[in-house]
Amino acid sequence: MPDFEATKSARLIVVGNEKGGSGKSTIAMHVAIALIKSNNRVGTLDLDSRQKTFTHYIENRFAWGDQTGGNLEIPNHIYFVENTDHPTAEEEAADGAALIDLIKGLAVNNDFIVIDTPGRNSYLGRLAHSMADIVITPLNDSFIDLDVLGTVDPQTLAVTGTSHYSEMVREARLQHHQRDNVSTDWIVLRNRLSMLGSRNSRLVEQGLAELSRRLHFRQVEGLSERVIFREFYSRGLTALDSKLLGARPTASHVAALIEIERLLNAVGLRGSAAGGPVIQRDSNAA
Numbered sequence: 001m002p003d004f005e006a007t008k009s010a011r012l013i014v015v016g017n018e019k020g021g022s023g024k025s026t027i028a029m030h031v032a033i034a035l036i037k038s039n040n041r042v043g044t045l046d047l048d049s050r051q052k053t054f055t056h057y058i059e060n061r062f063a064w065g066d067q068t069g070g071n072l073e074i075p076n077h078i079y080f081v082e083n084t085d086h087p088t089a090e091e092e093a094a095d096g097a098a099l100i101d102l103i104k105g106l107a108v109n110n111d112f113i114v115i116d117t118p119g120r121n122s123y124l125g126r127l128a129h130s131m132a133d134i135v136i137t138p139l140n141d142s143f144i145d146l147d148v149l150g151t152v153d154p155q156t157l158a159v160t161g162t163s164h165y166s167e168m169v170r171e172a173r174l175q176h177h178q179r180d181n182v183s184t185d186w187i188v189l190r191n192r193l194s195m196l197g198s199r200n201s202r203l204v205e206q207g208l209a210e211l212s213r214r215l216h217f218r219q220v221e222g223l224s225e226r227v228i229f230r231e232f233y234s235r236g237l238t239a240l241d242s243k244l245l246g247a248r249p250t251a252s253h254v255a256a257l258i259e260i261e262r263l264l265n266a267v268g269l270r271g272s273a274a275g276g277p278v279i280q281r282d283s284n285a286a
Contacts, residue, residue, distance in 0.1 A: 010107040014132035018165045020119030022138040023191045025053040028116040036073040043106035043113045046079035054116035055079040061236025092123040129172035138191040150211045159210040189222035220266035228252045
């Protein structure tokens with residue numbers, strides 16, 4: 001792969017999971033808007049050329065801002081169309097080279113690039129993971145979704161091994177470290193949490209704790225299963241757009257904002273309901 005790390009000036013945040021429906025686009029949108037509200041220049045990239053949920057989310061945001069006259073922050077967004085119909089090795093290589101050139105272009109004028117990857121195994125998804133400074137993996141709170149990361153014993157439900165996606169991320173992190181001497185921060189967040197505790201939820205939490213020790217990722221709590229997050233999508237809004245959600249936010253909105261701020265803090269962003277989130281940069285940040 002070309003020496004991308006030597007020329008880039010932006011930090012790459014990749015939101016990935018090879019299983020669909022985990023809330024990747026919601027997380028990607030909130031992280032991107034949080035960064036913009038922190039006065040960062042942000043580029044966003046949608047690698048899911050079939051669903052394009054991230055792209056539609058941003059299009060909805062642009063349309064709602066235009067309709068209401070609201071001053072909505074919009075990232076510099078691009079969606080990448082890959083060869084998806086049984087591509088040859090040569091076509092994959094061409095797509096990879098094109099993606100690297102595209103990211104290089106975005107990196108010139110942005111401080112951060114947030115990439116949403118497909119909910120399936122893809123060449124470009126693997127490539128994006130191998131260049132990431134931060135990987136965020138949303139995971140629904142169930143053993144069906146835990147299967148993406150690890151295998152469990154059917155009787156005891158104890159973790160017995162790692163699975164396909166986690167092995168891919170392990171290899172991508174190794175490649176990034178060997179090639180660029182960069183350690184990728186991998187964050188797994190339990191998403192769509194039930195507001196009622198259950199034995200299943202406790203066992204999933206125990207399984208993730210064991211996998212965290214094996215795979216060296218950070219486990220944080222994500223978002224609850226709140227209707228309000230689905231309502232945000234049609235208008236392109238986020239929990240951080242409090243001024244556009246009415247003078248009296250509902251209890252559901254306030255709870256959603258608290259969850260987002262907690263998540264941003266865990267990822268390296270500090271949320272603030274009054275002043276907006278502020279990026280916490282480390283010494284290696286661009």
